[in-house]
Amino acid sequence: MQEILDASQPSDWRTPENKNLLYLDLDSGRVLIELAPAFAPAHVANIRALAKNGYWNGMSINRAQDNFVVQWGDPAQEEKDRKPLGRGAKAKLPAEFARKTKGLPFDRLPDVDGWAPEVGFSGGFPAGRDPAADAAWMAHCYGAVGAGRDMAADSSNGTELYVVIGQSPRQLDRNITVVGRVLQGMELLSVLPRGTGPLGFYEQPSQRTPIKSIRLASEVPKKERVGIEVLRTDTPLFAELVEARRNRRDEWYKHMAGHIDLCNVPLPTRAPPPKPVAEKAKPKPRAKKPRSGAKPAGASKS
Amino acid sequence: MQEILDASQPSDWRTPENKNLLYLDLDSGRVLIELAPAFAPAHVANIRALAKNGYWNGMSINRAQDNFVVQWGDPAQEEKDRKPLGRGAKAKLPAEFARKTKGLPFDRLPDVDGWAPEVGFSGGFPAGRDPAADAAWMAHCYGAVGAGRDMAADSSNGTELYVVIGQSPRQLDRNITVVGRVLQGMELLSVLPRGTGPLGFYEQPSQRTPIKSIRLASEVPKKERVGIEVLRTDTPLFAELVEARRNRRDEWYKHMAGHIDLCNVPLPTRAPPPKPVAEKAKPKPRAKKPRSGAKPAGASKS
Incomplete structure (x- = not known):
């Protein structure tokens, strides 16, 4: 994910x-x-x-x-x-x-x-x-x-x-x-x-x-507001995420469910990426690392 | 229930x-x-x-x-x-x-x-x-x-x-x-x-x-043990309970689901009923009031 x-x-x-x-x-x-x-x-x-x-x-x-x-x-x-x-x-x-x-x-x-x-x-x-x-x-x-x-x-x-x-x-x-x-x-x-x-x-x-x-x-x-973004659910990326949860490709999973319940689909949020402030600041083109939702891993310690 | x-x-x-x-x-x-x-x-x-x-x-x-x-x-x-x-x-x-x-x-x-x-x-x-x-x-x-x-x-x-x-x-x-x-x-x-x-x-x-x-x-x-009984799941009574949850008959519900998910079925427990101790004690024939599981009612105050 x-x-x-x-x-x-x-x-x-x-x-x-x-x-x-x-x-x-x-x-x-x-x-x-x-x-x-x-x-x-x-x-x-x-x-x-x-x-x-x-x-x-x-x-x-x-x-x-x-x-x-x-x-x-x-x-x-x-x-x-x-x-x-x-x-x-x-x-x-x-x-x-x-x-x-x-x-x-x-x-x-x-x-x-x-x-x-x-x-x-x-x-x-x-x-x-x-x-x-x-x-x-x-x-x-x-x-x-x-x-x-x-x-x-x-x-x-x-x-x-x-x-x-x-x-x-x-x-x-x-x-x-x-x-x-x-x-x-x-x-x-x-x-x-x-x-x-x-x-x-x-x-x-x-x-x-x-x-x-x-x-x-x-x-x-405004200064007391919390910046937040929510992953859209109407995009190819979201469909990809859902499919990755329906059939887990990571090695930990030994059995693929081929299914997900509506309420098991994670709906990630993140803090908004920082806005470019000046030309010389060289803003990174990549989005800020998102907050993860419920971690998919099993109950292992690692 | x-x-x-x-x-x-x-x-x-x-x-x-x-x-x-x-x-x-x-x-x-x-x-x-x-x-x-x-x-x-x-x-x-x-x-x-x-x-x-x-x-x-x-x-x-x-x-x-x-x-x-x-x-x-x-x-x-x-x-x-x-x-x-x-x-x-x-x-x-x-x-x-x-x-x-x-x-x-x-x-x-x-x-x-x-x-x-x-x-x-x-x-x-x-x-x-x-x-x-x-x-x-x-x-x-x-x-x-x-x-x-x-x-x-x-x-x-x-x-x-x-x-x-x-x-x-x-x-x-x-x-x-x-x-x-x-x-x-x-x-x-x-x-x-x-x-x-x-x-x-x-x-x-x-x-x-x-x-x-x-x-x-x-x-x-023995004196530190907790008495507990669990409702059996292989009885007509349990089937009746499941059906009552699949189609709620109480007036609060306006729409019957006609369905229940496995993990929504309550599995009630209770303290064991007191044992009859003596003939003169007239033990009540009815079981002790069971502990209720997750209460089915909605989010109303009443």
């Missing part, structure tokens, strides 16, 4: 739009989330408004259920105790479990998937598609960010957000609105102590993890 | 044999691992000998790679600095990536799986099977315990053990020897801080998690 990434061109990478980037700041560091307005426009609009209002600042991560999700939001149990959503944020949104396929890019994987007739990537997000039903949806892979809801399909408003921290709970696909995915900082969420209450909620308020702030990158002063 | 478990009979549960149960004791608590001699007899024999010799006592968890594995063993880099394996433990073992299908129970799932022609459970372990190749193997689901190896297929000896803490890395199936799975205590391993060195190894020895001891339950004084 590293060899393929080393051979990548600047055009193989994309820079997420600042209006689609959330910075979740914890004491332990920053988590970067990319929102997906193509799939959940109403939820994304609400989340942007909530972030602008500083809605989550000073709130907490209230739930960590092993092999499932972490979740944050207003911990108040009673409606009357809840923080007002603020200007421009709606209290009620439509369910956005799936959308029509028209106009949606879809880079299909060649592999079978028991949860969906077709799986692949759309704008960098793992997704499922059912042409017969004219439906496409984001898949609950590791790092997926969704909007918690109650019994009614339209009972989420984007204030309660969860992140998948375990085996992909694909049974949630088409049952809840996915709003985006974590690009960076998963290791800050996945290590949170698991809650011992029902559904992994913490039993004591002191066990919750404080949220310093959740802000839209577009609202953050 | 809880309703189904509540209706279970004592015969729906099994008690793992003490010679197949490992207690991994950390400062944070105890992890229970069930070994699978039916799949990896040579590795299990070696692990038993190593545990009897106290081989891992005082060692550490040296690796935690996000969405992949934690791993323990001798952190010494040089062969000459390594701890001797002790009596009855072999330095070299055969690769036990797969076994013949004859004589192996197999409770097949009805679902497609891209990694294997057939998937299901064997003696309580998630497994794949290929009748054409006369091969069966344990699958790398969350909680799977495997034996790290180097480049050669037969380079594992059971001293370096890893546990899957993320999305199932099924590409490792048939490429490395799986020796068992974690029955209880996953949340003690999954929260370990991720290592920042290559492959998630810790860069500083002080970052490692000390191992107090790894012992076979059969070697532990």
